[in-house]
Amino acid sequence: MNLALFRERREKLLNFYRDREYFARLFSTALPIALQNLVMSSLNLVSVMMIGQLGEVSVAAVGLSNQVYFLLTLYLFGITSGSAIFTAQLWGKGDVPNIRRVLGLALKLAMAGGTAFFLLSVLLPSFVLGIYSQDPQVIRLGSDYLRVFGWSFLFLPVTFCFSAVLRSTGDVRLPLFVSGTALTFNALLSFLLIFGIGGLPRLGILGAAVSVLITRVLEALVLVGITLYRRLPAAVSLVDILNFDLAFAARILKPIAPVAVNEVLWALGVTSYNIVYARISTESIAAMNIASSIDNLAIVAFNGIAHACAVLVGNRIGAGEETKAFQYAGRSLGLGALGGLFVGSLILLGVEPLLGMYKVSAAVIDYTQRVLVIISLLLWLRASNLILFVGIFRSGGDTRFALLLDAGIIWAIGVPLAVAGAFLFHLPVYLVYLLVMTEELTKWLLGMRRFLSRKWIHNLAQTL
Numbered sequence: 001m002n003l004a005l006f007r008e009r010r011e012k013l014l015n016f017y018r019d020r021e022y023f024a025r026l027f028s029t030a031l032p033i034a035l036q037n038l039v040m041s042s043l044n045l046v047s048v049m050m051i052g053q054l055g056e057v058s059v060a061a062v063g064l065s066n067q068v069y070f071l072l073t074l075y076l077f078g079i080t081s082g083s084a085i086f087t088a089q090l091w092g093k094g095d096v097p098n099i100r101r102v103l104g105l106a107l108k109l110a111m112a113g114g115t116a117f118f119l120l121s122v123l124l125p126s127f128v129l130g131i132y133s134q135d136p137q138v139i140r141l142g143s144d145y146l147r148v149f150g151w152s153f154l155f156l157p158v159t160f161c162f163s164a165v166l167r168s169t170g171d172v173r174l175p176l177f178v179s180g181t182a183l184t185f186n187a188l189l190s191f192l193l194i195f196g197i198g199g200l201p202r203l204g205i206l207g208a209a210v211s212v213l214i215t216r217v218l219e220a221l222v223l224v225g226i227t228l229y230r231r232l233p234a235a236v237s238l239v240d241i242l243n244f245d246l247a248f249a250a251r252i253l254k255p256i257a258p259v260a261v262n263e264v265l266w267a268l269g270v271t272s273y274n275i276v277y278a279r280i281s282t283e284s285i286a287a288m289n290i291a292s293s294i295d296n297l298a299i300v301a302f303n304g305i306a307h308a309c310a311v312l313v314g315n316r317i318g319a320g321e322e323t324k325a326f327q328y329a330g331r332s333l334g335l336g337a338l339g340g341l342f343v344g345s346l347i348l349l350g351v352e353p354l355l356g357m358y359k360v361s362a363a364v365i366d367y368t369q370r371v372l373v374i375i376s377l378l379l380w381l382r383a384s385n386l387i388l389f390v391g392i393f394r395s396g397g398d399t400r401f402a403l404l405l406d407a408g409i410i411w412a413i414g415v416p417l418a419v420a421g422a423f424l425f426h427l428p429v430y431l432v433y434l435l436v437m438t439e440e441l442t443k444w445l446l447g448m449r450r451f452l453s454r455k456w457i458h459n460l461a462q463t464l
Contacts, residue, residue, distance in 0.1 A: 022312070022328055026335075030301075030308035032172035050194050051205055056286040056360045058205050060278070061141035063289030064132045065125075065149060067274055071267045072117040076157055078263030079109050080164035081310070082256030085394055088168040088314030089459070096233050103165045104240035105252055109260070110157035121150025132271075133278045133285070141205060148209035152216035159220045162227055165234040168311055174226060182219035186211050255458075258399035265407035269415055273436055276418045277429055284429035286360060287367035294354065295375050298343050302336050302383035309391030317396060322457050329392045329451070336387040340380030347376035370430035374437065381440050388447040397458035398450070405446055414439035 051058050083106040087099050120128055125143035133139060163175040192200050193207025203210065228235050278285040309332035316325035351372050355365050393402040414436050421432040450456060 022331055025312050026305070026308050026328075026332070029167070029170070029172055029311050030304040032176040033167060033304040033307045050191060051208060053359055054194075054204060056282065056364055057135070057137050058141060059286045059289055059360065060133070060135070060282050061129075061138045062145055062205050062208065063285060063292075064129055064138065064274070064278065065142045065146045066289075067132060067271055068117060068121055068128060068146065069149070069153075071264075071271060072113060072153055072156065073160075074263040074267035074270075075113045075260065076110050076160040078260035079106050079113070079256065080160050081263075081390060081394055082259030082399065083161075083252070084164050084168040084310060085255055085259075085314060085397055085399070086252060087165050088311050088395060089318030091169045091233070092315035092318030099165065099169065099233050100236045100240045101243075101245075101248060102252055103161060103234055103236045104243065105249055106161045106164075107158070107236070107241055108244070110161050111154075114153045114155075114157040118150050118153040121146045121153065125150070132275050133282070135282050138282065145205050145209045148206060149212055152213045155216040155220040159216070159223055162223050162234055166227070166232065167307060168314070169233040170311070171232060171234075174232075175223070178219060178223045178226070182215050182222075185218070186215035189214065255397050255399045258403040259394060262399070262403040262407045265403075266410055269407070269410035272415045273418050276422045276432065280422050280429050280432070283361060283363045284367060287364045287371060287429060288433070290355075290358060290360075290364070290368045291371040291375065294347070294372060298347055298375070298379060299383070299386070301339055301343065302386050305332055305336055305339070305383075306387045306391035308332075309387055310395040313392060314395040317457060317459050320459070322454075322459075325396070325457060326454055329396075332387050332391055333384060333451070336383040337380045340383035344376035344379035347372055347379070351376075367429050370428075371433050374430065374434050378437050378440065381437075381444055385440055385443050385447065388444070388451060392451060393447075393456050396456040398456035401450060401456065405443055405450075409439045409442050409446075413442055 051062050083102050086102045090096075090099050090102070125146040126139055129139045129142045129146065133142075159179075163179070166172070166175050189211040190208045192198055193203045193211055194205070195207075196202025201207075274285065274288065277288045309329060312328045312332075313325045316322070316328060351369055355368055358365065389402050389406050393399070417435040417438060418432055421427040421435045422429075427435075
């Protein structure tokens with residue numbers, strides 16, 4: 001009887017995944033996004049390795065400067081993924097004019113954030129970095145880097161907004177091509193400027209900042225230029241950008257605002273973690289920066305699945321096919337969990353040879369190795385949460401619940417445990433990181449309950 005029941009459930013599960021249309025749509029969308037993230041994370045890893053040749057103080061300085069960039073990107077991600085809720089559903093409905101109106105509003109919000117971060121980075125870099133570290137060498141090096149790097153924050157919002165709308169309307173190849181080319185150029189230019197190759201000045205970490213700035217300018221110009229030239233759905237007009245319709249903005253911001261607030265609060269929570277790691281020791285934050293660069297590489301496939309899931313689920317909801325939307329979401333969750341187990345195993349196998357490429361102290365290597373073991377064992381959990389919150393809840397318009405759960409738990413559980421672990425119990429950085437992962441488990445348990453209830457499905461395209 002039990003064997004028969006097992007076979008029945010196995011067959012039901014196999015039938016659930018025998019959907020060629022789903023896999024064709026998923027991989028045609030997810031693969032280019034994953035490749036774009038793979039290129040980005042791989043080249044970021046190469047950049048960290050190059051900077052790692054300059055010592056752990058340089059690694060810490062650039063890593064903490066990149067926390068400012070991290071905060072901005074999560075704010076931009078909140079704006080663009082929130083607007084993508086509408087653009088994906090509007091694309092399913094075939095409403096291009098409103099897609100461009102949504103993009104115009106997203107650009108205004110994104111540029112406001114980019115300008116604020118630009119001013120902080122260029123005018124007050126020492127103050128900003130002083131929040132994270134008390135090491136004068138780290139603050140001095142990081143301030144020089146941030147003053148140049150901060151200029152790129154004026155161009156990053158444009159790339160984010162156009163890329164998000166292009167992906168949500170099914171054009172995933174153009175952002176992949178432009179970003180992939182730009183990031184490859186950035187890696188090559190960084191190598192030349194960091195080490196002074198080919199007669200160029202040896203600028204150290206400042207060379208990496210100059211390279212990023214040049215790359216971001218070219219990336220934004222090329223992406224916008226091609227979009228306008230080909231008259232793609234994201235070919236927003238100057239009227240759409242400058243025009244401000246209060247009633248339209250209010251309808252759009254109602255679901256977008258919780259996403260943006262969610263990302264900002266979540267980013268501040270992660271920033272708090274990095275403040276804790278940096279206050280433990282310079283070796284600890286250097287280890288976390290190295291581990292993070294490898295972790296970003298490991299998570300690329302799940303970013304692709306999450307964003308593809310958001311497009312597929314959003315399109316189906318916009319077309320009024322809610323049952324199919326739920327099925328697509330469930331399949332994506334299963335793929336994410338299994339993929340997390342597989343990629344986590346690969347990390348365990350590759351830790352030692354990879355860390356042998358860094359010229360840092362034995363303590364940094366030891367801490368990094370222990371953190372990567374934890375990352376590998378819990379990758380399935382983080383992949384599932386990424387798909388739940390980015391791919392499912394947001395595409396279904398359930399942004400208020402996502403805000404309460406995602407941002408609420410990091411501050412109610414994650415940050416207090418990190419502070420207690422570091423400063424009350426004086427734990428090493430890898431055990432503090434393990435405590436932080438408690439928030440991921442809590443989010444997964446409550447998130448799965450919400451997913452199964454189907455209360456996250458909302459057709460927002462009907463409100464415009």
